[in-house]
Amino acid sequence: MSAPQTSAPLAPSEPVHPSQPTLSDVTIMMVDDEPMMTDVAQAYLEDAGYTRFVAVHEPLQAMETARAQRPGLILLDLMMPELNGFDLLRLIRLDERLRYTPVIVLTAASDPASKLRALELGATEFLSKPVDASELKIRVRNSLAFKVYQDRLANDDPLTGLPNRRVFVEQLKAGLVRARYSHGTLALLHLNLDRFRQINDTLGHGTGDLLLVAVAERLRQTTRSTHSLLGQRLGDAPFLARLGGDEFALLMPDIPSPEAASRVARQVLDALSRSFHVDGQDVYLTPSIGISIFPDDGADDASLLRTAGVAMQHVKASGRNGVEFYSEKINTVSVERLLLETQLRGAIERGELVLHYQPKVDLRTGHIVGAEALLRWQHPTLGLVAPGRFIPIAEECGLIVEIGEWVIQRACAQLAQWRAEHRLAVRVAVNVARHSVVSGTLLDTTRDALQRHRVPARQLILELTESMLMDRVETTAAKLHALRALGVELSIDDFGTGYSSMSYLKQFPVQELKIDRSFVKGTPDDRTDTAIVRALVVLGHSLGMRVVAEGVETEEQRVAMQTLRCDCYQGFLCSPALPAADFIQKVREVNGQPARA
Structure with a gap:
C-alpha cells in the first residue's frame, strides 16, 4: 500500500489565517487510483501557479489523509476499487472538519444519473475525463474563490475583519500543542474596552462600530511591532482576534518570559490611550487587559481563556485602564464578585435593598428641609453593603x-x-x-x-x-x-x-x-x-x-x-445617612416639629 504523495505540504507550526489564502497557501488533494491521472491534473494546476499537492492512490487512505492535511480543495475520482467516490463524498460531508471543503469530481462516468448523485452528495463541480486543462483551472479557481468567501463568513469578524473567536480558539489549541512539545511558554492577553457601552449609548451604535474598526486597526499595527520588541521568529507571530462585542484577544506563542507579555500589554495600553477621530469627533477610551500564562495558569484553551478573563475583570474592578496577570488571589476575588452579582440579581425580590436618608439642612434656619436617599444592600450574611461595592457590579451586569x-x-x-x-x-x-x-x-x-x-x-x-x-x-x-x-x-x-x-x-x-x-x-x-x-x-x-x-x-x-x-x-x-425611622427621629430632634418642603 503506497503512502500519499505530497508536494510542499503545510508546516504544522505555521499559523495561517484561514480566510486569506493565496495560490501558494492552498493544498489541493487528488484522490484517484490511477497515478497518471493525478500527475496530469497536478501538471495542469502547477501551470496555473498552484504549488501544494497531496496525491492519494489508495481510496481507503483518503479520509485519514484529508483529516491530517485539511486541504483547500479535493479532486475526486468516482470509479475506484474498495471505496468509490460516492462513499467518500458521503464521508467527507459527514466530517465536521471537512464538511465545507470544495470537492470537484473527475470521472469518466458522465451519465446524468451519476452526475446527479454526486451533486446530491455534495460535489461542488463535475468534470468529465479526459479533463480539459483550461476548464480544470477555471473550475478550481471558482471553487476556491467561493471557499474564500465562505471561510470569511465562518472565520472572520464581519465588522473588523479580524479572526473571530472560533478561529482564535483553534489557533490557541494549536499553539498549546507546540508549546507542550517544545516545553515553551505561551501568553494569552484578554482585552476589554472600558465603558464602551457608554460610548455606544452616547454617540450611537454606528459611531461605536466605527470606533471598533479603528481600535482593531490600531491593535493590528501594535501587534506587528511586537516582533522586533520580542525578537520572535516569524512563525511565532502574535495572533490577534475579536472575541465579540468590545473584547479582543492576543495570542503570544513561545514568549521568552511573562515579562515580555507585560511589555506588549503596556504597548497596547499606550497605543489605545491616543484619541480616535471617529465620525467627526475625537473619542478617548481605555482598555482593561488580563494575562494568563501557559503552563502556570491553565493547561488547555478553556482554562487559559477563563483565567485571562478573570484577570481582565479584576482590572475593571480595580479602576480600569491597566494590566493584570492572573493569580489565585485574583481568582478568589473574582469568585466572590461573581457570587455577589448572582446574589444581587435577586436582592430586590428578597427585599434586601434599603434606602437610608442623609438630612439636608437649611443654613438660614438650621432646620432639616430634605434628604438624599442613599442605597444600601442589607445582605443576609455580609451585613450592610455600601453602594461602592455593588453599584459597579450592577452597572456592568445590566441591573442598574x-x-x-x-x-x-x-x-x-x-x-x-x-x-x-x-x-x-x-x-x-x-x-x-x-x-x-x-x-x-x-x-x-x-x-x-x-x-x-x-x-x-x-x-x-x-x-x-x-x-x-x-x-x-x-x-x-x-x-x-x-x-x-x-x-x-x-x-x-x-x-x-x-x-x-x-x-x-x-x-x-x-x-x-x-x-x-x-x-x-x-x-x-x-x-x-x-x-x-x-x-x-x-x-x-x-x-x-x-x-x-x-x-x-x-x-x-x-x-x-x-x-x-x-x-x-x-x-x-x-x-450620616439614616434608616427611615431614625431619620424621622432626627427631624424631630433638630426641628422640634414636622418639616415642610
Whole structure:
C-alpha cells in the first residue's frame, strides 16, 4: 500500500489565517487510483501557479489523509476499487472538519444519473475525463474563490475583519500543542474596552462600530511591532482576534518570559490611550487587559481563556485602564464578585435593598428641609453593603436601570408614608444612573411612581452628574425638560468635578447645584477652596439655582458655608445617612416639629 504523495505540504507550526489564502497557501488533494491521472491534473494546476499537492492512490487512505492535511480543495475520482467516490463524498460531508471543503469530481462516468448523485452528495463541480486543462483551472479557481468567501463568513469578524473567536480558539489549541512539545511558554492577553457601552449609548451604535474598526486597526499595527520588541521568529507571530462585542484577544506563542507579555500589554495600553477621530469627533477610551500564562495558569484553551478573563475583570474592578496577570488571589476575588452579582440579581425580590436618608439642612434656619436617599444592600450574611461595592457590579451586569426604578418607587413610597403618618413633607433627592437617562425609561418610571404613591412632584429631586448632562446635550436637555414638566426638581451632583460648559449648563432646567465635598473640605482655611466655593455659589444663584454644600463635617465648615451664602448643607456634622425611622427621629430632634418642603 503506497503512502500519499505530497508536494510542499503545510508546516504544522505555521499559523495561517484561514480566510486569506493565496495560490501558494492552498493544498489541493487528488484522490484517484490511477497515478497518471493525478500527475496530469497536478501538471495542469502547477501551470496555473498552484504549488501544494497531496496525491492519494489508495481510496481507503483518503479520509485519514484529508483529516491530517485539511486541504483547500479535493479532486475526486468516482470509479475506484474498495471505496468509490460516492462513499467518500458521503464521508467527507459527514466530517465536521471537512464538511465545507470544495470537492470537484473527475470521472469518466458522465451519465446524468451519476452526475446527479454526486451533486446530491455534495460535489461542488463535475468534470468529465479526459479533463480539459483550461476548464480544470477555471473550475478550481471558482471553487476556491467561493471557499474564500465562505471561510470569511465562518472565520472572520464581519465588522473588523479580524479572526473571530472560533478561529482564535483553534489557533490557541494549536499553539498549546507546540508549546507542550517544545516545553515553551505561551501568553494569552484578554482585552476589554472600558465603558464602551457608554460610548455606544452616547454617540450611537454606528459611531461605536466605527470606533471598533479603528481600535482593531490600531491593535493590528501594535501587534506587528511586537516582533522586533520580542525578537520572535516569524512563525511565532502574535495572533490577534475579536472575541465579540468590545473584547479582543492576543495570542503570544513561545514568549521568552511573562515579562515580555507585560511589555506588549503596556504597548497596547499606550497605543489605545491616543484619541480616535471617529465620525467627526475625537473619542478617548481605555482598555482593561488580563494575562494568563501557559503552563502556570491553565493547561488547555478553556482554562487559559477563563483565567485571562478573570484577570481582565479584576482590572475593571480595580479602576480600569491597566494590566493584570492572573493569580489565585485574583481568582478568589473574582469568585466572590461573581457570587455577589448572582446574589444581587435577586436582592430586590428578597427585599434586601434599603434606602437610608442623609438630612439636608437649611443654613438660614438650621432646620432639616430634605434628604438624599442613599442605597444600601442589607445582605443576609455580609451585613450592610455600601453602594461602592455593588453599584459597579450592577452597572456592568445590566441591573442598574432596574435598581434605579426601584429606588424611585421606594423613595416615593417613603414620602407618602411620612406625609400620612408623620405629617412630614420634605424633599427627597435620588441619584439617577446614566443608563436610566439613556434608556429613556426615567420619565415613565418617575411619572408612575408619583401617581402610584400620590406624592406631590415638587417633593422629588433627581440628582444627575455633570458628565451625564454633557452626553448628547440636545437629547439629554429634551429628556430633562420632559421630567421638569412633571413638576420634579433636578439637581447637579458633585458640581465642579466634571467638565460642564457654561453655555451648555444654561440649557438644562436645573433647580439645584451641589458643591462637591472636595472643595468644602478645605474651607475655611484653604483660600483656594474658599474662593472656588464662593464662585460656585455666585454661579448657582445667578442661574436661579439653590446651592447645597456636601460633606460638611465641622462647625467651622458650616459657618463658612453660611458666610459664603450657601442655601443648604449635608454632611456628618448633622448626621450620616439614616434608616427611615431614625431619620424621622432626627427631624424631630433638630426641628422640634414636622418639616415642610
